[in-house]
Each structure stands twice: as structure tokens, then as C-alpha cells.
Amino acid sequence: DAKTTQPNSMESNEEEPVHLPCNHSTISGTDYIHWYRQLPSQGPEYVIHGLTSNVNNRMASLAIAEDRKSSTLILHRATLRDAAVYYCILRVIIQGAQKLVFGQGTRLTINP
Amino acid sequence: DADVTQTPRNRITKTGKRIMLECSQTKGHDRMYWYRQDPGLGLRLIYYSFDVKDINKGEISDGYSVSRQAQAKFSLSLESAIPNQTALYFCATSDSRGAGNTIYFGEGSWLTVV
Numbered sequence: 001d002a003k004t005t006q007p008n009s010m011e012s013n014e015e016e017p018v019h020l021p022c023n024h025s026t027i028s029g030t031d032y033i034h035w036y037r038q039l040p041s042q043g044p045e046y047v048i049h050g051l052t053s054n055v056n057n058r059m060a061s062l063a064i065a066e067d068r069k070s071s072t073l074i075l076h077r078a079t080l081r082d083a084a085v086y087y088c089i090l091r092v093i094i095q096g097a098q099k100l101v102f103g104q105g106t107r108l109t110i111n112p
Numbered sequence: 113d114a115d116v117t118q119t120p121r122n123r124i125t126k127t128g129k130r131i132m133l134e135c136s137q138t139k140g141h142d143r144m145y146w147y148r149q150d151p152g153l154g155l156r157l158i159y160y161s162f163d164v165k166d167i168n169k170g171e172i173s174d175g176y177s178v179s180r181q182a183q184a185k186f187s188l189s190l191e192s193a194i195p196n197q198t199a200l201y202f203c204a205t206s207d208s209r210g211a212g213n214t215i216y217f218g219e220g221s222w223l224t225v226v
Contacts, residue, residue: 036215043116043202043217044155087154099170100215102147102154 004088004103011109012078020073020106022088027068032091034100035062035073037084044087047073083110115139116218118203124224125193133188133221135203144186145204145215146170146178155202161186162208193225 005023012018024033032051036044048055048062050071055062061074075082085105092099116137125131135144142163147155147170157170159178167178175197177189190197203218 043219045217046214049214099157102156104152104154
């Protein structure tokens with residue numbers, strides 16, 4: 001099964017950049033890398049996704065290693081509202097169907 | 113108003129009872145999903161439906177059934193609830209026409225089986 005490995009928790013300070021790592025050594029050529037985050041008492045929300053190239057959007061940046069076996073979600077300037085569990089997820093194709101395979105995520109704490 | 117609405121948001125039920133969790137969406141998406149989240153764990157896929165006539169089992173479908181009554185509605189049933197089905201349940205949707213297939217989640221339904 002395609003799976004990802006993330007640190008259980010990370011801590012950072014407000015207004016500083018945060019780099020959240022993810023390993024996905026079993027990734028295949030067609031698997032997209034997705035990041036979602038889950039704030040307390042809410043459902044997960046989409047952050048960013050990519051396949052091979054680095055990606056930027058208004059929420060974050062995604063840096064993908066050249067061999068695609070790892071990636072890093074970058075929050076350029078963390079705020080207290082960024083405290084959440086961040087999931088690095090592979091979107092895989094299984095028997096023709098697309099699925100998101102969730103890992104345990106990284107709990108990010110932001111200190112004021 | 114939420115685009116993906118789950119009812120009930122909280123429910124306590126007894127072992128052996130039948131319970132249904134309902135999900136409706138206003139996003140016009142063709143794909144719908146039910147996930148389960150246990151404390152400290154990620155989400156696991158129970159069932160998914162790519163359109164009204166296409167329903168598929170996920171990782172942990174035993175003990176659950178689903179019904180896709182319309183494109184906008186997807187319900188999850190526990191025919192005979194047991195305590196280890198106590199969890200947070202999420203409904204989600206996605207649009208097969210969208211690049212990358214972003215999934216949109218509801219706010220979750222807490223189910224406690226006593």
C-alpha cells in the first residue's frame with residue numbers, strides 16, 4: 001500500500017517559516033502528493049497538491065524532491081490559526097479508482 | 113452554509129441498534145465518500161461512490177452499508193452498532209472533472225456506541 005511517513009509533532013513560533021517533511025518512498029509515477037490539514041473540531045481541508053514540480057498557492061508551498069520520495073510543505077509565515085494536524089497524502093490509482101491514503105499526520109503547534 | 117452537510121453531528125446509540133448518518137452536498141460533485149477517524153489516527157475510507165450507480169468498498173467496510181439516493185445524497189448505515197464503531201465519521205465529495213481531485217470534507221459526525 002502506498003503510504004507516507006511524517007513526524008508525529010512539530011512546534012514553531014508565530015511569524016516564522018515552518019517546514020513540514022513527508023517521506024513517501026513507495027510512491028509510483030502516477031501518484032499525486034496532497035496535503036490536507038485538520039483544525040480542531042473540523043473536517044480536513046485541502047492545502048496543496050503536486051506531482052513532480054514545486055507548487056505554490058496562497059496557503060503554502062510544496063517542495064517535491066527530484067526522486068519524488070519525499071516532499072516538504074512550507075508555511076512561509078506561520079500564524080496561530082495554522083495550528084492543526086497536517087496530513088501528507090498520496091492520491092493513488094487502485095483498480096482504476098482514485099483514492100486518498102491518509103497517514104497519521106503531524107500535529108503542528110504554533111507558539112505566540 | 114456548509115457545502116457538505118452531515119446529520120446528525122452527534123449521536124449516542126446502544127449496542128445492536130441501527131443508526132444512519134446522512135450526508136448532503138451542494139457542490140454538484142459526482143463523487144462522495146465516507147471516512148472514519150479514530151482518536152490520534154488518520155482517516156480510513158469506509159465506502160466511496162463515483163456516481164449514483166457506482167458504490168465501492170473502502171479499507172474498512174465490514175459492519176457498514178451505504179446508499180446513494182441521489183447525486184447530492186450519500187448515507188452511511190450501521191445495521192447493528194457495536195462499541196468499536198465509536199468514532200468520528202466524515203463525509204466528503206470530489207469532482208471527477210477537477211484536476212487533482214481535491215476532496216471536500218464535511219464537519220464530521222461524532223458517534224458513540226454504548
